[in-house]
Amino acid sequence: MKKNDTNITDSTTGQDLKSDPASTISPPIEVHDLTVAYDQKPVLWDIDFELPESSLTAVVGPNGAGKSTLVKAAMGLIASSSGYTLIYGKPLDKQRRNVAYVPQRETVDWDFPISVMDVVLMGRYPHLRLFQRPSRNDREVAMDALREMGMDGYHKRQISQLSGGQQQRVFLARALAQDASIYLMDEPLAGVDAATEDVIFKKLQELRSQKKTVVVVHHDLQSVPENFDLVMLLNLRMVACGPVASTFTDENLQKTYGGRLNILSQIIEQSRQQRFVRESES
Amino acid sequence: MDILFEFFSLQDPNIRYVLAGTILLGISAGALGCFAILRRRALVGDAVAHAILPGVCLAFIVAGGKDPFMLIAGAFVFGLLSMVTMDFITRNSRIAPDASIGMVLSVFFGLGVVLLTFIQSTGHIDQSGLDDFLFGQAASMIGDDVLVFGGLSLLILVIIVITFKELKLISFDPSFAQSIGYPVKRMEFLLALLMVMTITAGIQAVGVVLMASMLIIPAAAARYWTDSLRVMLLIAAGVGAFSGITGSFISYTAPAMPTGPWMVVSTAFIFFLSFLLAPGRGEIARYIQKKRLSYKVASENILKTLYAMEEEDGRTDRLRPLQELRKRRHLTKSRMKKVISTLLNKKLIAYYAGTPDGYVLTADGRREAKRLVRVHRLWEKYLNQHLQIAEDHVHDDAESMEHLITSEIEAELRKSLGSPELDPHLSKIPYDSEDDPEPKKGGSLP
Numbered sequence: 117m118k119k120n121d122t123n124i125t126d127s128t129t130g131q132d133l134k135s136d137p138a139s140t141i142s143p144p145i146e147v148h149d150l151t152v153a154y155d156q157k158p159v160l161w162d163i164d165f166e167l168p169e170s171s172l173t174a175v176v177g178p179n180g181a182g183k184s185t186l187v188k189a190a191m192g193l194i195a196s197s198s199g200y201t202l203i204y205g206k207p208l209d210k211q212r213r214n215v216a217y218v219p220q221r222e223t224v225d226w227d228f229p230i231s232v233m234d235v236v237l238m239g240r241y242p243h244l245r246l247f248q249r250p251s252r253n254d255r256e257v258a259m260d261a262l263r264e265m266g267m268d269g270y271h272k273r274q275i276s277q278l279s280g281g282q283q284q285r286v287f288l289a290r291a292l293a294q295d296a297s298i299y300l301m302d303e304p305l306a307g308v309d310a311a312t313e314d315v316i317f318k319k320l321q322e323l324r325s326q327k328k329t330v331v332v333v334h335h336d337l338q339s340v341p342e343n344f345d346l347v348m349l350l351n352l353r354m355v356a357c358g359p360v361a362s363t364f365t366d367e368n369l370q371k372t373y374g375g376r377l378n379i380l381s382q383i384i385e386q387s388r389q390q391r392f393v394r395e396s397e398s
Numbered sequence: 399m400d401i402l403f404e405f406f407s408l409q410d411p412n413i414r415y416v417l418a419g420t421i422l423l424g425i426s427a428g429a430l431g432c433f434a435i436l437r438r439r440a441l442v443g444d445a446v447a448h449a450i451l452p453g454v455c456l457a458f459i460v461a462g463g464k465d466p467f468m469l470i471a472g473a474f475v476f477g478l479l480s481m482v483t484m485d486f487i488t489r490n491s492r493i494a495p496d497a498s499i500g501m502v503l504s505v506f507f508g509l510g511v512v513l514l515t516f517i518q519s520t521g522h523i524d525q526s527g528l529d530d531f532l533f534g535q536a537a538s539m540i541g542d543d544v545l546v547f548g549g550l551s552l553l554i555l556v557i558i559v560i561t562f563k564e565l566k567l568i569s570f571d572p573s574f575a576q577s578i579g580y581p582v583k584r585m586e587f588l589l590a591l592l593m594v595m596t597i598t599a600g601i602q603a604v605g606v607v608l609m610a611s612m613l614i615i616p617a618a619a620a621r622y623w624t625d626s627l628r629v630m631l632l633i634a635a636g637v638g639a640f641s642g643i644t645g646s647f648i649s650y651t652a653p654a655m656p657t658g659p660w661m662v663v664s665t666a667f668i669f670f671l672s673f674l675l676a677p678g679r680g681e682i683a684r685y686i687q688k689k690r691l692s693y694k695v696a697s698e699n700i701l702k703t704l705y706a707m708e709e710e711d712g713r714t715d716r717l718r719p720l721q722e723l724r725k726r727r728h729l730t731k732s733r734m735k736k737v738i739s740t741l742l743n744k745k746l747i748a749y750y751a752g753t754p755d756g757y758v759l760t761a762d763g764r765r766e767a768k769r770l771v772r773v774h775r776l777w778e779k780y781l782n783q784h785l786q787i788a789e790d791h792v793h794d795d796a797e798s799m800e801h802l803i804t805s806e807i808e809a810e811l812r813k814s815l816g817s818p819e820l821d822p823h824l825s826k827i828p829y830d831s832e833d834d835p836e837p838k839k840g841g842s843l844p
Contacts, residue, residue, distance in 0.1 A: 217577035
C-alpha cells in the first residue's frame with residue numbers, strides 16, 4: 117500500500133519538473149525496485165525513483181535509514197537483492213563515466229602518500245584507457261576543477277595536510293574533473309567549515325544551471341528548503357519523494373523521523389529478527 | 399678489507415648469482431610491500447608466506463628433488479589456495495579477518511612441517527637443503543635458480559610499473575574505482591597474485607618464515623621519508639636491494655650465516671634509523687618540534703603576563719621585576735632564563751637596570767602580546783556565542799588555542815563575531831589602533 121503512495125508521488129514529480137522534452141523519454145537517472153539486505157536483513161526496501169535534469173535532490177532520513185546504502189547500491193558498489201539503475205535509459209555499467217560518485221570523506225585513508233593533484237586526476241581516469249597515463253590536458257582539467265573549488269595553490273600538498281573541509285573540496289574537485297552529467301554525493305557537507313559549505317552550495321547551484329542532475333545525501337534538515345529542489349525522505353523505505361515545497365512537510369518528516377512504527381517498519385523489524393530471504397534468491 | 403674487495407669484485411660466479419638473486423628479490427618485495435601495507439594487507443602476506451611450505455614440500459616429493467619450476471608451481475598453488483581459504487572463511491562465517499588469517503597461517507604451516515618431517519624420514523638423497531626453505535639459504539643458489547627466481551622478481555617489477563596508476567587508485571579509494579567501472583575485483587586479484595609471486599620468489603633466498611618481513615619492513619621504513627607513493631616505492635625498493643647486498647655479503651664472509659635472516663636484520667636496522675632520523679615523521683624531529691612548540695608557548699605566556707600587568711595598573715613604563723613574573727608563571731629557573739633571553743634578542747621586551755631592575759614590553763612586544771590577548775578573548779567569545787559554552791568554561795580552551803590561531807583564523811573570527819568590544823568575562827578585547835607602530839620584520843616568535 118505504502119509502495120503505491122511512493123510511486124504516485126514520484127511519477128507526479130517526474131511530470132512536474134521535466135523541462136527538457138528529451139528527458140520525458142529517458143530521465144538522467146532512474147532506480148527501480150531496489151532492495152538491499154545485509155546478512156539477510158533488509159536495510160533498504162523497494163526503492164523507486166527517477167530524477168529530472170537540472171535538479172538538486174537532498175536525501176534525508178534518520179541515522180541508519182539507509183541513505184548511504186541507497187547511493188552505494190544505486191551505483192552498484194554493494195550487492196542488492198533486487199533492483200537496477202538506468203542512466204538516460206541505459207544500464208549503469210554502460211554509463212559509468214557519466215555518473216560522478218563522491219564517497220564519504222571517512223572512507224579513505226587521508227594519510228595515504230598521495231598529493232591533492234593525484235587525487236583530482238583520478239577523476240580523469242574514466243576518460244583514460246587502462247594503463248594509460250594522464251595527459252597535459254587531463255592535468256589542466258584537474259587544475260580547473262581545483263580552482264572551481266577554491267583549492268588552487270594546494271595541488272602539490274600531501275592530502276594529510278588538508279583540513280576536513282579542504283579534503284571534501286578535493287573530493288568534489290575530483291568529481292568535477294570527471295565531467296559527468298549526474299552527481300551522487302554521500303554527505304559532502306558533513307563536518308565542513310562555513311566557508312566550504314558556501315563553496316559547495318554555490319557549486320551545486322552552478323551544476324544545476326549546467327543541466328546536471330545532483331543527488332546529495334544530507335543530514336542538515338534546516339538547509340534543505342533553501343538549497344534543494346527535490347527531497348527524498350528515507351527510512352528503510354521511501355517515505356516520500358518530490359518537490360521540496362509539497363514534500364518537505366511536517367507530516368512527512370514526522371513519518372520519516374517519528375518514533376511511531378508503521379506497519380511496514382514493524383514487518384521489517386520482524387524480518388530482521390527472523391531471516392529474510394527474497395523469493396528471487398531461492 | 400681483502401674479503402670486501404673479493405666480494406665486490408664479483409669474480410666468483412657464485413657471488414654474482416647470489417647477489418643478483420637477492421637484490422632483485424629485495425627490490426620487488428620492497429616495491430610490492432608498499433601496496434600491502436597501504437592496503438593494510440601486511441598480515442595476509444605473512445600468512446601466505448607460511449602457507450606455501452606444504453606446496454614446496456609436495457613439489458619436492460613429486461619432482462623427487464629440488465626443481466625450481468616445480469617449487470614455484472607448488473608454492474603458487476598453495477599461496478593462492480591459502481588466500482582463497484582466508485577470503486572464504488571471512489565471507490561465509492562470523493569469524494573476523496584476523497582470526498581467519500591466524501588460522502590459515504598456522505594450519506598450512508603445520509601441514510608443511512608435517513610434510514617436511516615425512517620427507518626427512520624417507521631418507522631421500524637430495525633432501526639436504528630442504529629446510530633451507532624455512533629460513534632461506536641464498537648461498538645454495540645456482541645459475542638456474544637465479545634465472546628462475548630473479549626472472550620472477552623482474553616480472554613483478556614490470557607489472558608494477560605498467561599498472562602503477564591502477565594500483566594507486568584501488569589502494570587509495572576502491573569504492574571510487576568501482577564507481578567509475580574499474581575492474582576492482584580483478585585488480586585486487588592481480589595484487590594477490592603479485593604477492594604470491596613475490597613470496598614464491600623469496601623461498602630460496604629468505605625462506606617462508608621470514609619472507610613477510612621483506613614485504614613489510616622496507617615499505618614501512620620508506621613511508622617515513624616521503625609523502626609520494628612513487629618515491630615511497632623507490633625507497634622501499636632501495637632498502638630491499640641494500641638488504642640483499644648486506645645479507646649476501648655477511649653470509650659470504652661467514653658461510654655458516656644464513657642470508658635471509660641477515661637481510662631481514664639489515665632492513666630492520668634501516669627501519670630503526672628511519673624511525674629515529676627521518677625529517678618530519680621521525681621521532682627526533684617530532685621531539686624537536688614538540689620542544690619548540692612548548693618553548694613558543696612559554697615565551698608567548700611571558701609576553702601576555704607583562705601585558706596583563708600593564709592592563710592592571712595602566713602603566714606601560716613601569717619595570718616588572720623577575721620575581722613578579724615568576725610568581726605568575728611557574729617555569730623552572732633555567733627555562734625562564736632562556737625564554738627571557740630569547741625575548742630580549744627578538745627585542746620584544748627590554749631590560750633596564752634600576753631599583754628594582756626589571757623588564758618592560760617594547761612596542762613590538764606589546765603588539766604581539768595584544769594579538770595573543772585578542773585571539774584569546776575572541777576565541778572565548780566565539781565558544782560562548784556560537785557553541786553555547788558557559789563563560790566559566792571557555793578560558794582553559796582559549797589558553798591553549800591562542801598559540802595556534804593564525805591571522806587567517808583571527809580574521810574569520812572577527813568576521814563572524816563582528817569585532818566585538820568585550821569578551822564573555824567583560825574584559826576589553828584589544829585591537830591594533832592606528833597610532834601603533836608598524837610591525838618590524840622578525841618581530842614575532844617562530
